[in-house]
Amino acid sequence: MQPAPPQRDLALIAGLGALLCLATAGSLFVGRGGDGPTFGLGSPEIAAMIFAEIRLPRTLLALLVGGTLGLCGAALQGLLRNPLAEPGLLGAASGGALGAVVVFYFGLATATSVLLPAGAVLGSMVALAALYGLAGRRGDFLTIVLAGIAINALAAALTSLALNFAPSPYAALEILFWMLGSLADRSLTHVYLALPLMLTGWLLVAVSGRGLDALTLGEDTAKSLGFDPRRTQWLVIGGTALAVGAAVAVTGVVGFVGLVVPHLLRRAVGHHPSRLLLPSFLGGAVLVTLADCAIRLMPPGPELKLGVVTALLGAPFFLHLVMRPQQGGAA
């Protein structure tokens, strides 16, 4: 006799939770200096400072950003009923990047570090508003995807424009580096800034879970089961814009986590959209934390950017998903 689904999920969630504890411990233990990786917190007099000002913010942000990307990826895939959906799809990420680039461009980033995240959140919001305007209140899923592609293209074009007219090569380089996505040199201020937005976003997405289950049988059946697909849609999209916008604000663009993690975990929860949400959150947090640890373990030299690592791993995975013949049942 198979164990009942909730029990199976409990084992999966416990396993991911244990993995997350290990990854967190590792992330707090591994550092990076000029000569490559360092271990432990160094001499006792500076240990507290290293812990509170370097390791802790970096680890917390890895957890928050990874969890956000995993959760939002799973929710978007459920909403669009497509395993290829990803937070970047909505333009929330590229809009956030554009907002930050505008801040860089006008030389405001040096004034105070809070302006940069503020610009990114604003950019995500504008991207969402544009999506809402393009797709309309009654927009169907296909319209939303196409609007997301258009917004992504526009944001990329405007970002390129900013790079084109960058006041100095140094400014352009700074913009480029920031966009690659990294967790290095962040402080608890970043955590405080991102956390409220992320929490709100997570809540909105979590509330949509049952609606996502109902959408498994199409919009008509979902409606007949008492769910309003429009409501589910805006819960997921609004929540994703908030949480992913906040994530982009503090780390730049970290791609493909939201694509890969739900995909790896979907089978383990029996393809159930709502039961995929929590494991994807944990899985995303584990993946980003481990990836960031791995970056710190690299040999001495310029630090590899997190967004570069996830893209290098994620893009071939995406290609594999696209090329693979469609499996039966997911018609």
Added chain:
Amino acid sequence: MTLAADAIEVRYDTQLAVQASSFVLAPGELVALVGPNGAGKSTLLRALAGLQEHAGTVAWQGQALARLDRRVRARTIAYLPQNPPVHWPLLARELVDLARLPHRAYGARPSAADADAVTAAMRETDSLGLASRGVGRLSAGERARVLLARALAVQAPVLLVDEPIAMLDPYHQLDVMNVLRAYTKGNGESGPRLVVAVLHDLGLAARFCTRALLMNQGTIVKDGPPQVALGAAAIRDHYRVEPLISDHAGEPVIVPWQRLGSDSRPPERDR
């Protein structure tokens, strides 16, 4: 306890898909919604389910559906579309369990009543043996039975089904018609229930249903007991086929036998 439709009209852009349909349906009835392709059957069924914008009103127990709380409506009217998509390959049993969503609060685990409803619905549709199979690995007919079980498991007093037997072999066609008939009788607690089924098999419609609504070009042209509504003249006029009508052991047999010549085609209506 009636489902009353008053002056239902549905337009797609400017085209009238369903017009001026008024009728009252009562629990205990097994209603066949019949008519040629494009007659507006599915559209009317969607309007009854509250899924289709329309003029006029549909009321359950005197209360307009549009005013009912979404969850109350979901527990009152179960709806099975024709060939609904299944986007994720859930286990068959978990797919049927989606029917119980309107019966439980957010985050609640399936209750014993939920489990019983799912098991009973799957047993009735002869799909209990498929319970632990992934939906992706079912044949079209098996999938149709699992989806019907999903609709039954809502245990709603009104069940609206669109071509529930189109994908099935003869054994399961008869089986499903029996299931629908049994559903109208209800069980001890529920009392009689109403079933409206869009059907193309006139013979099964006449044999099993207590009432037939015959539609053509968006209007209900006949409404009555199947022997009356599905008489030879009506079938000739609206389906453009010559039927063989007989009876066997006191039950009607209708076989569409031959197309009628194109001269008997009803004049194209000016849309």
